[in-house]
Each structure stands twice: as structure tokens, then as C-alpha cells.
Amino acid sequence: MSVCAVKAITVTSMCGIIGYVGPRVAHAVVVEGLRRMEYRGYDSAGAAVITPDGISVRKKAGKIGNLDALLASDPLPETGIGIGHTRWATHGGPTDTNAHPHVSADGRIALIHNGIIENFATLRAELRAKGVEFSSETDTEVAAQLLGDVVAGGADLADAMRAVCLRLEGAFTLVAMDATDPGRLVAARRNSPLVVGVGEGETFVASDVAAFIEFTRHAIELGQDQVVDVTATSITVTDFFGNPAESHPFEVTWDLSAAEKAGFDWFMRKEIFEQPRAVADTLLGRFTPEGALTLDELRIPEAELRSVDKIIIVACGTAYYAGMVAKYAIEHWTRIACEVEIASEFRYRDPIISGSTLVVTISQSGETADTLMAIRHAREQKAKVIAICNTNGATIPRESDAVIYTHAGPEIGVASTKGFLTQVAACYLLGLYLAQVRGTMYGDEIAAVMSELASTPDKIQQVLESLDQITDLAARFIDTKSVLFLGRHVGYPVALEGALKLKELAYLHAEGFPAGELKHGPIALVEEGTPIFVVVPPQGRDQLHDKVVSNIQEVRARGALTIVLAEEGDDEVTPYADILFRLPKVSTLLQPLVATVPLQMFACDLATLKGFDVDQPRNLAKSVTVE
Ligand code: F6R
Secondary structure (H helix, E strand, O other): OOOOOOOOOOOOOOOEEEEEEOOOOHHHHHHHHHHHOHHHOOOEEEEEEEEOOEEEEEEEEOOHHHHHHHHHHOOOOOOOEEEEEEEOOOOOOOOOOOOOOEEOOOOOEEEEEEEEEOOHHHHHHHHHHOOOOOOOOOOHHHHHHHHHHHHHOOOOHHHHHHHHHHHOOEEEEEEEEEOOOOOOEEEEEEOOOOEEEEOOOOEEEEOOHHHOOOOOOEEEEOOOOEEEEEOOOOEEEEEOOOOEOOOEEEEOOOOHHHHOOOOOOOHHHHHHHOHHHHHHHHHOOOEOOOOOEOOOEEOOOHHHHHOOOEEEEEEOHHHHHHHHHHHHHHHHHHOOEEEEEEHHHHOOOOOOOOOOEEEEEEEOOOOOHHHHHHHHHHHHOOOEEEEEEOOOOOHHHHOOOEEEEOOOOOOOOOOOOHHHHHHHHHHHHHHHHHHHHHOOOOHHHHHHHHHHHHHHHHHHHHHHOOOHHHHHHHHHOOOOOEEEEEEOOOHHHHHHHHHHHHHHHHOOEEEEEEHHHHHHOHHHHOOOOOEEEEEOOOOOOOOHHHHHHHHHHHHHHOOOEEEEEEEOOOOOOHHHOOEEEEEOOOOHHHHHHHHHHHHHHHHHHHHHHOOOOOOOOOOOOOOOOOO
């Protein structure tokens, strides 16, 4: 199976692909582009260029460092055209042979692929019967050989690509070049993203604008089932039948510095520190003086939002936890019942959805297959879908009725940080907007929440300035085997997020619990010295605060070492905190925006101390495009 294989109905973008044609040294541009897309997969990397003697390929299993080493000992020739690929394996081993690019048997065509070709077995048998020999087990090679076969029959590369796409079943994005036509790349897109970078006298195709942001901010997003034929100075887009097709030009709003570490050891740490700005940008200009929220693309009339009788938030992982936080605020402000569901569960349990259900999906990448499948299912049932997304033009916003973009800028560290905070902020904007449309809050109440939201970037900054304490703490827990996190109300999803960060980065057993639930079983896990983080709600909200203080005492009585996150001036918790981290004063619903930050940093610091790769934790990829 393909290295980037997925089921037919899923989209696939777990690999990073890039092509370049222009006056620069192609393999240098390609490998640098792969480096910026390595977050998409790091099981193997490869590049190919066209030389006067034909196609030259270098590829290696493992991270790009391995390809760098190969290129250092066996450099690629300097040419003006090349393609490259970085892979996240789903099926089949991450071997040198299975790495992309793949080359047709006659050596004429090189091709990179992102997706699964479902009917690859039939096509492979057909090609074998014609005498074509295969050198890998991948379905990708079938596309390379098929393209080679059609081109060998006399077809032009773009015509051949269209003919091949019509024969492929499944999901795929392909980029190919022909050794006999060394100034041209042809790419095809079905489902997973493909953008064209338009430079001066040079052209790029890539999965992500980060791959070419150093050279141009002018980009064109391709639509579904399109083929693009590019040279250094021309770009022609058609559908799979050769008809001219519309594509969507856009300007990238961020620059190279956003895609670089800027002196930080990890992208993740940089992204943690970017959170005040990311939240501020997400809130910026959203409300008109009349109080109306500006959605980026809205195709849901207010009358329909007034008739909504149920909200279902659907997302995965960290985005799901952002949805859990949002539920508290949305129900409180709108009085509409709000469910939150993990996307992969939602799709397959026959959820009750109608035309008056509003489905809100949350996705940083905008490409998560589970979430996308949930959207398709919801829309089939006539529900309206609003996407909260960080990636302009990604598949999820394209397939939704409306979108609110989080303006976090590119999130490159595999573990989501600024993605989470901005998702919470965007959900709150949506909640306030619904409350306004439906009249469940007074204008001055909405303005008061907005004003407090607007002050959170400063509060997050305050937290960032006190993180040294967390770094010291991480050093203390380097040999710890298990960590628990407790919270109530919105503090509960914060606890879950703290545990997830620790699992994915420090490879530790970590679990988050509702603080009140512990005594129903999990408290049996607590033994002498078990570290337990507790998120304490602000004082004075019902009995929430006092209940959590009691929960801290319960675990402490059983030997736990308590690391308490509590607001400034909360002296009631002091006697029960072995370690006390102070949070700035905010209201209960906004506390996740400040309380999550130290937990992110704890995981980052602990993983760093343990010598793990924080930006590319094992087994993970940034865009999860398999179901
Ligand atoms: C955890 C993490 C993942 C993602 C999840 C959803 O740090 O990053 O749990 O949150 O895979 O991804 P998106 O938001 O791209 O849909």
C-alpha cells in the first residue's frame, strides 16, 4: 500500500509535497521546502531533478537529516526543475524503496503522491501484463508507471495526467515531471491541498505555502479535481477533462519569520510565546460598533441561526478539548443545548441531526479526515456547518457553510498550542454572536465579555513571564512515570489538554479527570508522591472553587504531590499546594486561556529535558488525514 495510503473517501495530506521550476538550484529549494513541511510527516524524504541525462533521485527513510546526509555524500546535479516529498506512513514500512519520488520503468517520469490509489492492484496487474516491472510495493508507483505508459504512447504530460486521474480511484494529489520536457511540472489535486506559488520567473507547487514563503507570497489554491500545468512563467488550470477551470488566487498574510524558529529551540516553544498575539489577532476587528460579529465566509442567514435548536461541536484531539471548553460558554450564553463529540465517533453512531442542528467543527489544519467526514455526514442530514479553522482555503472550511478563521499564523510544532487558545477564542466569538442574534444576552453583557476577552492577550503575556517556575518544575519530574491532571467545569478540558500534551511530547502516562470524579475510581491510582496538577477555578463562582479545594485535600491525604494552578490572591489553596503556580485573575469562562499555558510549557520542558524531539514527536503528524 502507499506510504500515504488512506481509505477512498478520506482526504490525504499527511505527506508534504513540493515541486519547483525556475532559475534557482531546484534541489536546494525542494529540500528547504520539505524542511518547512516536515511537520506533515517524517518517515522518509526524497527529491528528484531532471538532468540532461534523465531523472536523478535521492531518497532516504527517516527524517530529512538522513536525506541531507545522503545529498552531502552523493549530491543531486544543479538543475532548474525538481520535486520532493516527505512522508507519514500509514501502510507499509518506511523504507528507502517505498520513499517518493517514484520513477516509471523507462526512467522518463518522476512522480510524488499523497493519498491512496484504491484500484492500484487492478492497475498494477494490467501494467505487469504489459511487461512493466515494479520496484516498490507502493500504490504510488502504479501512478508513476501508468503515467509513464500513457506518455510513452505519445501523450503530452498534462493530457496524460488527466487520463491517469480519470483511471484512478481513491484520493490523491500528484506532481510529476517528464525527463524529455525539463521546463514543466504537472500536478493534480483531489481532496488534499495543493497550492501554486507564483514567483517572478519561477513557479512552485506544494502542499503548504510554508514550502515557498521565502520566495513568494502570491499563491493560487487549486480546487477539487483540477490539474495544473506549470512552467517558470505560465500556469494553466483545467479540470480532469481538460476544460479550463477556476482557481483561487490569494496573498499569504504571514512571512518567512512565521515559519522559522526565530532563535527558539523548538517551534512549539515559539508558538507558546506567540499566543498573546495569536489570540489578539483572532479577536481583532470581529465586532462592528453595532456589535455584529464578522464571520469570514458566512452563508447562514441570521433567521436560520435563530431557528437552531441544537449545537453539536465536532473535532479531534486538542481541538475537541477546545470544543469542550466552548460548550460551557455557548450553553450559558445562548441557552441552546450543545453537545461536543469526537469526530471519529460522531460519524459512525447515527447522530440525531436535523435542518435545525448547527454543527460547529474545529480544526487547526482544516484537513483532519475524521472531522471532514463528520461535516459531510452532517450536511447530508441538512445541518448547517460552521468551521473554526486556522488554514485559509483548507478542505474543511471549503466544505462548510461558514467559517471563522483563527488567525494564529502557521502552527508548525506537531503539538497544538496557539491553535487551542485561538480555537477557544473563536468559539467564544461564535457563542456571543449567537447570543446576540437570538437575544439571549443584552448588548452590554456581550460588550463586557468582549472587553474581558480583549484583555486576555495581556494576561497570557503575564503567564509567559512567569514560566521559569515551570521549567524548574520539569527538571524535578524527569524520572516521573505518571502524572494526573484535575479540573472542574472549564478546568476539566484544560486538565485533559495538559495530560494530552504530556503524553504526546514526553511519552508519559498522563490522565486528566474531572476533579469530582476521582473518588469514583481513579483515586486508586494515587500513591505517595504521585504528581497531580490541579486547575483551581477563580474564587467566588458558586461552590466550584471550594469543591476543588476539597478535592486537592483528598488527593493530598493519599500522598499526592499537588501542583496547584490558582489565581492571584487565592490564599485558601495555599496550605494544600506543594507547588503553587499563580494565574492572573480572569473570570471562570476565560480561565482556560491562561491556565493551559503553563501546562503546555511543562510538557515542552519535560520532553526537552528527556532529549525528545518536541516538534516531531514519535508516531505523530500534524495533519491527520486518515480516518
Ligand atoms: C495535539 C494535537 C492533535 C490535534 C488533532 C486535530 O497536540 O495537535 O490532537 O489537535 O489532531 O487536528 P486539527 O485541529 O488540525 O483538526
